[in-house]
Amino acid sequence: MNSIDPDDYWTLKTIKRIMGKSPWVSLSSRELGEKLSVSQQSASRIILKLIDKGFLQRKIQDRRQNISITDAGLDVLFSEMNDLASVLEIDRTLEIHGNVISGLGEGRYYISRKSYIIQFQEKLGFIPYLGTLNIRIDPENEGKLRRLRNSTGIHIEGFVTDDRTFGAVKAFSGSIGGLECAAILPERSVYSDVLEIISPFYLREKLKLTDGSRINLAVKI
Amino acid sequence: MNSIDPDDYWTLKTIKRIMGKSPWVSLSSRELGEKLSVSQQSASRIILKLIDKGFLQRKIQDRRQNISITDAGLDVLFSEMNDLASVLEIDRTLEIHGNVISGLGEGRYYISRKSYIIQFQEKLGFIPYLGTLNIRIDPENEGKLRRLRNSTGIHIEGFVTDDRTFGAVKAFSGSIGGLECAAILPERSVYSDVLEIISPFYLREKLKLTDGSRINLAVKI
DNA sequence: ATTACTAAGACCCGAGTAG
DNA sequence: TCTACTCGGGTCTTAGTAA
Numbered sequence A, B: 001m002n003s004i005d006p007d008d009y010w011t012l013k014t015i016k017r018i019m020g021k022s023p024w025v026s027l028s029s030r031e032l033g034e035k036l037s038v039s040q041q042s043a044s045r046i047i048l049k050l051i052d053k054g055f056l057q058r059k060i061q062d063r064r065q066n067i068s069i070t071d072a073g074l075d076v077l078f079s080e081m082n083d084l085a086s087v088l089e090i091d092r093t094l095e096i097h098g099n100v101i102s103g104l105g106e107g108r109y110y111i112s113r114k115s116y117i118i119q120f121q122e123k124l125g126f127i128p129y130l131g132t133l134n135i136r137i138d139p140e141n142e143g144k145l146r147r148l149r150n151s152t153g154i155h156i157e158g159f160v161t162d163d164r165t166f167g168a169v170k171a172f173s174g175s176i177g178g179l180e181c182a183a184i185l186p187e188r189s190v191y192s193d194v195l196e197i198i199s200p201f202y203l204r205e206k207l208k209l210t211d212g213s214r215i216n217l218a219v220k221i
Numbered sequence C: 001a002t003t004a005c006t007a008a009g010a011c012c013c014g015a016g017t018a019g
Numbered sequence D: 001t002c003t004a005c006t007c008g009g010g011t012c013t014t015a016g017t018a019a
Helices: A006-019 A029-036 A040-052 A071-087 A106-111 A114-124 A139-149 B006-019 B029-036 B040-052 B071-087 B106-111 B114-124 B139-149
Strands: A056-061 A064-069 A093-101 A133-137 A154-156 A169-176 A179-186 A194-198 A214-220 B056-061 B064-069 B093-101 B133-137 B154-156 B169-176 B179-186 B194-198 B214-220
Touching: A006 A029, A006 A040, A006 A064, A006 A071, A006 B006, A006 B071, A029 A040, A040 A056, A071 A139, A071 B006, A071 B071, A093 A139, A093 A194, A106 A114, A114 A154, A114 A169, A133 A139, A139 A179, A179 A214, B006 B029, B006 B040, B006 B064, B006 B071, B029 B040, B040 B056, B071 B139, B093 B139, B093 B194, B106 B114, B114 B154, B114 B169, B133 B139, B139 B179, B179 B214
Parallel strands: none
Antiparallel strands: A056 A064, A093 A133, A093 A214, A133 A194, A154 A169, A169 A179, A169 A214, A179 A194, B056 B064, B093 B133, B093 B214, B133 B194, B154 B169, B169 B179, B169 B214, B179 B194
């Protein structure tokens, strides 16, 4: 599943460097070829391969192509970042900032399922307060959020009931305002800027949080 | 100069993952081949290439090889880490911890050279107190120090006098205890665990530091 | 200008095998 | 077993070129 092709990684990094923050960039196959030290023809083939794999998107106007990296493509880069940081044993903690927002009460329903609760107790060491704290992550912390999504985390098995399927999720131990907690994400990447937090404590009360409150979350990856 | 071969990077990362913290590892070409999804023959060729480039060292005993990654090899990994972090625009600040040690007074001599001073003023925005604060970096922060060494930093030109040559150095803006400072490293990698700090302030006095004092340095890379 | 197909050749990989 | 050489075959790159 999570095996990256070094060539894909290298090309995506090169394209990302050219793009900077802009979502689209006008990039000819000749230009890319120069950056990668390959011919225009090879660069063209490489681009087609990456589009085929879903890592790039393209618009062609007047025989000139505009290129964008997809979320899946960015996942390649952030996974590699995580992998390298883990191999070099640096950067084990992310500090993520955001604001409290009100959820739809859905989180509470999910995490109350007995199968999840049992695993939280076993793998995180606490039984969560029956509700989630939803945090909208600052746009500047998008990169950290992407690293989190591309980290393995603590695996929480999914399960099936008569009615429906509850997917596997992954948890990351952390803390907010000195209180133990965990960030919960679906194991299948969902590109949202909202993070759901569980904790043995009712964080809204303990930390006197209301919608809009600033939050500093520290998580171990 | 600083162009990494993606294959070298990939292999070194794989070997580093196998090694963990141990300086040497017994690793047959067959085993490496499996990890890299190539044949024993190719793995053997790859190892020879990396030894030739100075990224690996090897001892052969009883037809079995023990492998170690050289400092130059680790530089490849930490450079890539820096490059990727810079492309993804994350991780611009390193927090490095260590202890004050007494220098040999050499630092004072170096940074007092007029050519250096002029450049410090121009590029860092301050004229340093005429002495350096030497910090022995905690072994746990070795990784961060390696990242620093493999960052470009602010280029300070070298120069030649009648007597001798003063090499190019690189500077990193930062702060200690809220006071502005900069870390100074030779541009040519020197693998020491001591970092030299300059500052517009006499840090020893301002922060009441003595040999052995704990220091938290924050630097921008 | 572009992109990208085709064809030919360079280069790389691994089977066989020696030491 | 191990490492690592040779060499044949297959893959991948690029030159030429069309659209």
